[in-house]
Amino acid sequence: MSSILRRSTGFARVASHSLNAASRTSLRTPRLLRTTAAAWSTQTPRYYSADKKPPKPSDKEAGDSADKPQVQSTHSPGPAEADAQKTSSQDDDGRFPLPEGWVYLSEEQIELVEDMTKSGPFKLPEQEMHALRNVRRTGVPRILLEVIEKKQTGTFGIPDVGKVIKGINTLAWHLAKVNSEQENNKSSSRPSRSYQESSSNKSDKKPADENSQEKEQPQDAKQSPKSKEKGFKSNSPPDPFGGNNPLKGNDWLTTAIATAVAYYLYTSISGESGREITWQELQKNFLDKGLVEKMVVVGHKVVVELNREATQSMYPDTAATRSGFNYYFSIASVEAFERRLEDAQNELGIPSSDRIPVSFAAESNVMNLLLAFGPTVLLVGLLVYASRRGPGGGGSNGIFGFSKSKAKRFSHETAIKVKFSDVAGMDEAKQEIMEFVSFLKKPERFQRLGAKIPRGAILAGPPGTGKTLLAKATAGESGVPFFSVSGSEFVEMFVGVGASRVRDLFATARKNAPCIVFIDEIDAIGRSRSEGQKFGGNDEREATLNQILTEMDGFNTNEQIVVLAGTNRVDILDRALMRPGRFDRHINIDAPTMAGRQDIFKVYLKKIVTNEDIEYLSGRLATLTPGFAGADIANCVNEAALIAARGNAATVTLLHFEQAIERVVGGLERKSLVLDPVEKKTVAYHEAGHAICGWYFRYADPLLKVSIIPRGKGLGYAQYLPGDAYLMSQNQLMDRMAMTLGGRISEELHFDTVTTGASDDFSKVTRMATLMVTQWGMSEKVGPLHFQNDENKIHKPFSETTGQIIDGEVKRIVEDAYRQCKDLLMEKKKEIGIIAEELLKKEVIVRDDMVRLLGPRPFDDRDDFSKYFGEDAKNSPTTPTDPPLPSPATFQQLNGKDTRRWL
Numbered sequence: 001m002s003s004i005l006r007r008s009t010g011f012a013r014v015a016s017h018s019l020n021a022a023s024r025t026s027l028r029t030p031r032l033l034r035t036t037a038a039a040w041s042t043q044t045p046r047y048y049s050a051d052k053k054p055p056k057p058s059d060k061e062a063g064d065s066a067d068k069p070q071v072q073s074t075h076s077p078g079p080a081e082a083d084a085q086k087t088s089s090q091d092d093d094g095r096f097p098l099p100e101g102w103v104y105l106s107e108e109q110i111e112l113v114e115d116m117t118k119s120g121p122f123k124l125p126e127q128e129m130h131a132l133r134n135v136r137r138t139g140v141p142r143i144l145l146e147v148i149e150k151k152q153t154g155t156f157g158i159p160d161v162g163k164v165i166k167g168i169n170t171l172a173w174h175l176a177k178v179n180s181e182q183e184n185n186k187s188s189s190r191p192s193r194s195y196q197e198s199s200s201n202k203s204d205k206k207p208a209d210e211n212s213q214e215k216e217q218p219q220d221a222k223q224s225p226k227s228k229e230k231g232f233k234s235n236s237p238p239d240p241f242g243g244n245n246p247l248k249g250n251d252w253l254t255t256a257i258a259t260a261v262a263y264y265l266y267t268s269i270s271g272e273s274g275r276e277i278t279w280q281e282l283q284k285n286f287l288d289k290g291l292v293e294k295m296v297v298v299g300h301k302v303v304v305e306l307n308r309e310a311t312q313s314m315y316p317d318t319a320a321t322r323s324g325f326n327y328y329f330s331i332a333s334v335e336a337f338e339r340r341l342e343d344a345q346n347e348l349g350i351p352s353s354d355r356i357p358v359s360f361a362a363e364s365n366v367m368n369l370l371l372a373f374g375p376t377v378l379l380v381g382l383l384v385y386a387s388r389r390g391p392g393g394g395g396s397n398g399i400f401g402f403s404k405s406k407a408k409r410f411s412h413e414t415a416i417k418v419k420f421s422d423v424a425g426m427d428e429a430k431q432e433i434m435e436f437v438s439f440l441k442k443p444e445r446f447q448r449l450g451a452k453i454p455r456g457a458i459l460a461g462p463p464g465t466g467k468t469l470l471a472k473a474t475a476g477e478s479g480v481p482f483f484s485v486s487g488s489e490f491v492e493m494f495v496g497v498g499a500s501r502v503r504d505l506f507a508t509a510r511k512n513a514p515c516i517v518f519i520d521e522i523d524a525i526g527r528s529r530s531e532g533q534k535f536g537g538n539d540e541r542e543a544t545l546n547q548i549l550t551e552m553d554g555f556n557t558n559e560q561i562v563v564l565a566g567t568n569r570v571d572i573l574d575r576a577l578m579r580p581g582r583f584d585r586h587i588n589i590d591a592p593t594m595a596g597r598q599d600i601f602k603v604y605l606k607k608i609v610t611n612e613d614i615e616y617l618s619g620r621l622a623t624l625t626p627g628f629a630g631a632d633i634a635n636c637v638n639e640a641a642l643i644a645a646r647g648n649a650a651t652v653t654l655l656h657f658e659q660a661i662e663r664v665v666g667g668l669e670r671k672s673l674v675l676d677p678v679e680k681k682t683v684a685y686h687e688a689g690h691a692i693c694g695w696y697f698r699y700a701d702p703l704l705k706v707s708i709i710p711r712g713k714g715l716g717y718a719q720y721l722p723g724d725a726y727l728m729s730q731n732q733l734m735d736r737m738a739m740t741l742g743g744r745i746s747e748e749l750h751f752d753t754v755t756t757g758a759s760d761d762f763s764k765v766t767r768m769a770t771l772m773v774t775q776w777g778m779s780e781k782v783g784p785l786h787f788q789n790d791e792n793k794i795h796k797p798f799s800e801t802t803g804q805i806i807d808g809e810v811k812r813i814v815e816d817a818y819r820q821c822k823d824l825l826m827e828k829k830k831e832i833g834i835i836a837e838e839l840l841k842k843e844v845i846v847r848d849d850m851v852r853l854l855g856p857r858p859f860d861d862r863d864d865f866s867k868y869f870g871e872d873a874k875n876s877p878t879t880p881t882d883p884p885l886p887s888p889a890t891f892q893q894l895n896g897k898d899t900r901r902w903l
């Protein structure tokens with residue numbers, strides 16, 4: 001009886017073997033295959049324990065044997081035995097009744113099955129081959145017959161491998177059932193020997209009473225404890241998987257598993273992969289023996305097709321006899337291969353009519369498919385990847401999220417903590433913008449009287465003057481969400497993206513109303529359309545601008561959305577953007593005044609550790625920093641704190657602040673730059689020339705310091721404090737120009753030759769003179785005309801004749817300044833020498849040195865200057881009692897920046 005079950009083991013092992021074979025041949029899905037194989041091979045032995053003598057729980061051996069695979073019987077029942085073993089349900093030929101959907105196989109088909117199981121992936125161990133004979137009597141599921149027929153007709157394919165597995169599964173299941181029936185019969189017909197019983201002498205020699213005892217045992221007792229546990233009845237088919245059949249009742253699972261392994265099985269059955277051999281092996285084993293029928297060159301491989309019948313007779317056990325299996329070898333070039341083959345055939349004396357045919361085939365279909373569709377698949381893959389790159393997959397960073405606005409959202413609770421008190425200076429701008437705050441906070445106050453609140457405001461001004469800060473403060477004060485986006489973030493290379501981002505931004509704003517939208521650097525998209533057309537226009541930018549115009553028009557008056565925009569170039573913005581109903585308010589935020597700077601200094605001085613008198617300090621620093629924007633001031637204060645920290649100072653002092661300002665304006669001190677004595681003397685006399693001009697010209701700005709320590713790009717500098725002048729007279733301009741030329745004229749007066757050091761001075765003088773002639777109406781010949789300079793220098797805004805007059809006038813003004821300066825310096829040649837020698841000695845001289853050497857300046861100084869730097873000023877690093885100090889930067893002779901806004 002147990003032998004039938006063992007036959008099912010045989011089938012199970014076919015599957016397991018096949019699966020294992022597949023797992024060996026494929027590196028791709030070993031886990032799936034191993035798992036599946038395990039389901040077949042580890043569960044089946046447990047089932048066999050059910051038909052053994054029931055193991056007693058105390059009987060360790062019996063228990064062990066239940067977990068081990070059974071020793072297979074090699075006994076094949078003879079016809080007489082078969083008769084003896086025949087049960088009542090068997091027909092005359094000993095065949096069992098067929099379940100529905102089952103069929104008996106013909107002898108020829110059984111032979112085919114035997115052939116299949118002799119070699120190849122379904123090969124069975126020799127001792128299990130006898131199990132197949134029982135298939136004659138049990139029949140097989142029809143599905144297996146179909147597969148066998150396909151095998152007969154040569155139409156066996158990938159899907160059929162799955163059918164083989166399913167068929168085997170069903171067969172194993174059925175065999176288990178038959179076995180169970182036989183077990184019942186056996187228990188009723190003892191002591192007659194069952195053909196299924198093991199042929200071991202041990203079982204044959206069992207005493208009759210022992211057998212009878214067994215017979216008398218109740219049926220239930222014959223079941224293993226495990227079978228009992230699972231509630232198996234002896235008349236119901238035992239579960240060959242111990243109740244764990246992974247395929248039972250799971251046809252879809254069967255199909256899935258079968259399909260998954262089918263491909264791998266197919267490749268091993270069909271021998272698609274073949275095996276690589278060397279040329280020598282080919283020659284020795286096949287070529288010399290005349291077994292090669294044909295060779296097919298596929299790329300750099302040659303597939304050897306053997307005469308299968310001849311090969312089988314010579315090498316019966318080789319895989320080469322399997323249909324579809326082919327050996328192959330690699331070649332470097334087709335020519336070399338053909339030559340080698342020809343030589344080999346010549347050596348063998350094969351006549352030309354019998355030569356091995358060589359054909360050429362394209363690479364495998366898979367390769368062709370890969371080549372054909374690979375790039376497309378790769379591209380699609382990349383697109384999908386790019387689309388998921390953004391946070392949350394497909395976010396605004398993803399490629400398909402490019403139409404989403406990139407506006408950052410700040411809310412009252414999160415980032416926007418800025419209040420109007422944090423924005424120093426710009427009182428008028430704050431006043432203007434506060435109206436928006438009241439509108440957002442108490443809209444009814446305005447609506448009650450039928451007033452329409454302005455839709456938006458443009459904050460225009462130089463960089464770093466606090467436009468963004470003011471917008472944030474507006475949001476902070478009104479406690480509404482704040483969406484901040486830069487104009488450049490709307491611009492993409494794809495046409496239409498900008499417009500859709502604008503749509504998205506405004507849609508988000510509407511959802512979050514009341515709120516503030518701030519578009520920084522709006523000139524990136526809001527540039528005048530007529531300007532753009534000069535250079536061919538930019539459709540994308542215009543489409544974006546149009547969308548902004550449309551969206552701002554689309555607000556209804558009750559929608560509490562305020563749009564603020566920041567720009568440094570209000571002059572180039574499109575007029576449609578600036579008209580009432582869109583950006584109604586134009587708020588100019590200029591560089592802060594003296595008072596504004598002082599306020600800003602106070603805001604930032606509060607945040608650092610200093611023992612200085614904040615009122616005095618902020619005033620002095622504000623005087624030292626004309627033209628500084630809020631951002632520059634914030635940077636200076638921070639720089640001072642860094643300098644103090646570098647020197648391990650306990651607090652930040654005035655000295656640190658002045659060093660910081662000098663560094664910001666003049667650049668880093670270049671200690672490594674050592675001038676030779678002649679150069680140093682030239683620099684000293686050059687700077688002394690500037691200093692003397694500043695001291696003796698009435699309208700010159702007050703002199704603060706002269707230095708010949710290289711700093712930034714310059715070799716020396718004279719520092720003046722121009723103050724916040726908003727208007728300049730012609731006299732002031734002439735004095736300033738003359739003072740600027742003082743360096744060169746001093747060189748002329750004291751040396752045989754002049755140097756290149758005055759180049760920057762000439763540039764400034766020329767620019768000033770040109771402005772005087774072309775824009776400030778300070779030339780009688782040109783008259784009160786204004787010629788706007790064309791930034792692109794494409795065409796001059798005046799005629800050729802006017803151009804010549806302008807050139808003549810500019811030259812005349814510079815020459816006047818030159819003469820004025822030369823007259824003074826010739827007169828003060830001795831004083832220049834005194835200052836220059838002092839400079840060579842001390843490298844830096846300050847205002848008090850000048851007073852000591854030249855006497856008091858013959859003209860009164862400005863009030864603010866006197867307050868912080870005059871006689872009554874507190875001791876400061878710029879007084880002579882202090883060690884020489886690289887002091888604050890110049891605003892004129894220093895090559896660094898000229899902070900006068902009109903220059």
Ligand SMILES: Nc1ncnc2c1ncn2[C@@H]1O[C@H](COP(=O)(O)OP(=O)(O)OP(=O)(O)O)[C@@H](O)[C@H]1O
Pocket residue numbers: 422423424425426461462463464465466467468469470520521566567568600603629630631632634
């Ligand atoms: N009035 C001010 N009060 C206090 N801090 C200021 C003021 N103006 C500027 N700042 C400082 O300068 C920094 C830069 O200012 P902000 O970004 O507002 O300048 P902006 O005018 O928008 O510049 P840009 O035109 O380059 O965008 C601010 O973060 C702040 O620290």
